[in-house]
Amino acid sequence: MKNKFINIDETLDDLQLNNIFIIQKKDAFRFGVDAVLLANFVKDKRNAKVIDLCTGTGIIPFILSQKTKVSDITGIEIQEEMVDMASRSVLFNRLEGKIRFINHDLRDIKFVKGLEKVDIVTVNPPYKLKGSGIINSNDKNAIARHEICCTLEDVVKASKVLLTHNGKFYMIHRPDRLVDIMCIMRKYKIEPKFITMIYPNVKKAPNMVLVEGQNNGGKFLRWGEPIYIHSLDGSYTDQIEKIYGRN
Template identity: 60%
Template sequence: MNDKLKYIKEDETIDDLQLKNLNLIQKKDGFKFGIDAVLLSDFACIKKKHKVMDLCTGTGIIPFLIYGKYEPESVCGLEIQEDMVDMAKRSVKLNLLEGKVSFLNEDLKNIEFLKKLEKFDVVTVNPPYKLNNAGIINPNDKLAIARHEILCNLEDVISASRVLLKDNGRLFMIHRPERLADIFTLMRKYKIEPKRVKMIHPKMGKAPNIVLVEGQRDGGSYLKWEAPLYVYDDNGKYTKEIDSIYWRA
């Protein structure tokens, strides 16, 4: 572990992803990845020949989980916050993944920049969930940026995905069920056809609080609604399905 400490700053920590010895550098008191990233990386259908782009990547949790799980040809993460990208790039060196996982410090609303990039087989995104219309929010607050549509909104994310995807490429998104109508409407506006939906419930008998959506660039009209996933059982423990997703089963 001491050898790994050369990659981090005083206010940072190294977290073991418990997947193929991969680690992630994060702020000790900053935004930490949660179950959303794990669920999205499990939901995405990725092959070894694929090139993957992760939008709103933060410190890079989804690219590292995707590489650990699928070992695609390459995974790139795009993030507007420079300090997040700095941590992600150091995580690449820490994990000896140069040439396999990379990160770009750029605004996904910069469409001209996106058009200059190669096209991707898969785009994944865990975007800010909350509408930026409630209360006073500090635009420099890292947690607020991660949770509220301050620097980008849902339409920005889907518009960027349209530009980045190859013909028939796939978009995998995690969001909140109350935004599902917006997600479907915007996907169709940008000709990304919704193909698969999975609802995540805290436990049996509770309403879903997370939704996973797959879309296909220029895909035909056919929507598959998958069986729901429950996070906790009646005893407050992770269900077998969640244990499997977390590689514990």
């Protein structure tokens, strides 16, 4: 059965979550702890509809399908190869009635406006500002990490179009972009409501930030308990073990 779904340059990886597996390239961008943190950050409600932007191979939709009570999840991704892998993962896991993937550019607002509005938008976008840093020679990795195919503003603009009146927006990004994140969210009337900082360990500065916003929400911001990825001995903290469902 495995050989029917995966190609020679791919792996079939166990998410250790209700026997769900995901197909990924051996030598291209692979999901990390940031995607798992984002999926865990979502406050779902029964029968909610979700769109995951910049979905890649679909890690966030697959986790949400198992850890929440949402009814319908759509992933949107510009890279056709990623969507092909994600769609085969749907078939492998027999989740055709719950998850689907669309190969399209989220900057195409006419297309975005044609989609049904949803209760929740999630996004783990490219973190690195366009024109900054060294661009990876592997285009697939560069697109995943740098604002080549979409910017932070593109992501928020598309989310605004997609969300119902009080719909929720969930994103993971870098703390150095926090001012940009707040300003752009306010520009599109997605009010920042809850922020959680992610630290590599207790002795290092935060390197990721989780942001929850509400479409047309009131101006009130809360801060969540910090999340620490590693203990000083290099092992995962109890917080992370709990998120991964291992304690």
